[in-house]
Amino acid sequence: MPMKSLSFLLASVSLLAITLPLAISDPRNVQDFCVGVNSSANGVFVNGKFCKDPKLATADDFFFTGLAAGEPTDQDRANISLVSADNFMALNTLGISFARADYAVNGVEPPHTHPRASEFLVVTEGTLAVGFVTADQDGNRLFTKTLHPGDVFLFPEGLIHFQANIGNVSAVAFTALNSQNPGLSTTANAVFGCTPPIDPDILARAFKLDRSIVVDLQNKFTPTSSFTAV
Structure with a gap:
């Protein structure tokens, strides 16, 4: 194989090795948060959920209650x-x-x-x-x-x-x-x-x-x- 062709092949393989992981990894967020909503009235569809307009978010959106003790089921206790x-x-x-x-x-x-x-x-x-x-x-x-x-x-x-x-x-x-x-x-x-x-x-x-x-x-x-x- 000519040296020029070999150099091109090596460069191509190196580029593929660098870019392939980037192509298959999860995309990084380009916003601080995306509080999900069930309507597109005030947002856009991202990763399975509509996003609330960040300007409309409140502290309650980031609060959850409900991790108190639960009653074990009869089947698996x-x-x-x-x-x-x-x-x-x-x-x-x-x-x-x-x-x-x-x-x-x-x-x-x-x-x-x-x-x-x-x-x-x-x-x-x-x-x-x-x-x-x-x-x-x-x-x-x-x-x-x-x-x-x-x-x-x-x-x-x-x-x-x-x-x-x-x-x-x-x-x-x-x-x-x-x-x-x-x-x-x-x-x-x-x-x-x-x-x-x-x-x-x-x-x-x-x-x-x-x-x-x-x-x-x-x-x-x-x-x-x-x-x-x-």
Whole structure:
């Protein structure tokens, strides 16, 4: 290859290496905030929400109340109070959401993933067993710890993770996620409770289970058994 052509090729590859990350990263805000509103009367559509005219924003737009203790559900003995751009409009475009988790004794948040966010969890009361599993190419390794008040744990973006109260009293944790809409896919609900259901013969082969067990699981994980997890 002629030297001139080689130099051009190297320059092109270098330029691509510099510009490609810029092209695929999230856009940075060019305004201080974008308080979401449900009408375009006083704003423009940005990242899934209409933005209120900044001149019309007040301190109340940046205030939220509602993170008091919640009543754990009968199913999983846990309750999640999620604060996202859907119920706290000031979070729109700011790339963060927040949640409080209350766990009764034996309460559990079953394995689930957040496809668009990593999660930072801090325990304030009780004792939690937490963990995440790496992807297939990383050997499906389990990283798990027992957390006490003041302890924190990080769940990387997109990886299956869980939390469970293993103490003899109720537990409380607070979490922060680096997306206004982190997304949620609960493993068992997605596999056994989807609509329409996956052919039980396929799941029986995939999980190496008897078909009757798969059918029983599909009856347990109906779409109505969904919940919000962190």
